[in-house]
Amino acid sequence: MTTATAAPRGGPRLRGPVWTVLRVHRSALLVWAAFILLMVGWTLWLQFSTEAAVRAEKASCGPPGCKDFEAMFAYSQGMDMVGTLIAYSSWSVAAWAGAALTGRELEQGTARLAWTQSVTPVRWLTTKLAVPAVVLIVGTTALSLLYRWAWGRNRDLMGDDWHVTEPFLNRGPAVVAYALCGLAVGALAGLALRRALPALCVAAGFMAWFHAYLTSHTSGTMANEEHSASGYWPLHLMVTGIVLTVAALATAAAFWTLRRRIR
Numbered sequence: 001m002t003t004a005t006a007a008p009r010g011g012p013r014l015r016g017p018v019w020t021v022l023r024v025h026r027s028a029l030l031v032w033a034a035f036i037l038l039m040v041g042w043t044l045w046l047q048f049s050t051e052a053a054v055r056a057e058k059a060s061c062g063p064p065g066c067k068d069f070e071a072m073f074a075y076s077q078g079m080d081m082v083g084t085l086i087a088y089s090s091w092s093v094a095a096w097a098g099a100a101l102t103g104r105e106l107e108q109g110t111a112r113l114a115w116t117q118s119v120t121p122v123r124w125l126t127t128k129l130a131v132p133a134v135v136l137i138v139g140t141t142a143l144s145l146l147y148r149w150a151w152g153r154n155r156d157l158m159g160d161d162w163h164v165t166e167p168f169l170n171r172g173p174a175v176v177a178y179a180l181c182g183l184a185v186g187a188l189a190g191l192a193l194r195r196a197l198p199a200l201c202v203a204a205g206f207m208a209w210f211h212a213y214l215t216s217h218t219s220g221t222m223a224n225e226e227h228s229a230s231g232y233w234p235l236h237l238m239v240t241g242i243v244l245t246v247a248a249l250a251t252a253a254a255f256w257t258l259r260r261r262i263r
Contacts, residue, residue: 017119017127028096029135035089036139043082043150050075051154075157079150083166086143086175090182093136094207097186098199101128102254106194121262125255129187136179144175162232165215172236177243182207184250191257210246214239 022029054075102125105111115121148171151158162168169175186203193199218239 017114017123018131020114021127021131025100025132028100032135032139035085036143039082039086039143040146042078043146046075046078046082047150047153050078051157054157075154079158080166083147083151083170086140086147087166087169087178088211089140090175090178090211091204091207092182093179094182094186094189094203095200097132097183098189098193098203099186099196101132101183102187102190103193103199104190104196106190107196115262121258122255125187125191125258129183129251129254132183133180136183137176140176140179141173144170144172147171168232168236169239172233172240174236174240174243177240177247178207178211181210181243181247181250184247184254188250188254188257191254191261194261214242 102111105114111121111124114124119127151167151171162171169178182203185206186199189199189203189206190196193202218235
């Protein structure tokens with residue numbers, strides 16, 4: 001009698017630490033995907049439903065035209081809320097990274113269990129940072145491009161300007177940099193404190209302070225009459241560079257902290 005060996009079904013599968021990160025944190029990935037879809041759907045609804053109602057109301061008034069301020073406010077307020085959620089999502093990323101990505105695993109001992117297997121501590125942390133970083137880059141880049149398109153599409157219906165915090169951050173790579181900074185700061189907090197709740201509070205608190213500090217020191221420059229819209233990109237890239245520098249320092253500090261923990 002011969003025994004048939006079943007052939008493996010499906011294509012190639014992810015293995016090792018990458019698969020572990022995706023499996024353990026699949027709930028967070030689903031929440032992030034839901035957030036992206038919500039922002040996309042909300043923005044498109046504002047552009048193709050609410051905006052159409054405002055345009056129709058203005059057209060029905062005839063020359064010299066009139067404004068339905070209630071409808072315009074609904075559109076402007078909706079875009080403001082979308083912009084705020086996108087701009088400040090880095091805080092939730094930092095809180096999650098500190099609480100779940102590193103803090104909880106060190107608190108529960110699952111990290112050391114992984115280190116006793118075939119995964120070195122450095123490889124463990126590298127994967128913990130690299131996999132979410134890819135997901136964050138893809139998601140925030142998509143949101144940034146969508147917001148930039150939507151913000152510039154109906155400028156006459158918006159009450160903000162290019163130097164307001166949300167349009168300033170969301171229309172370029174600064175919003176991506178903030179997400180990566182939140183990831184690095186959260187991971188560092190988890191490694192340093194080795195407890196989920198304190199790491200969550202410290203990471204989210206630092207990102208809130210850092211965002212407020214950087215905004216307060218650049219808002220005066222952004223709102224200067226001496227800086228027209230042509231000054232957007234130099235200022236935006238400067239802020240992006242500062243945030244990425246902090247992200248790089250936090251990442252380096254995280255690996256340094258990890259090496260001290262395993263000595």
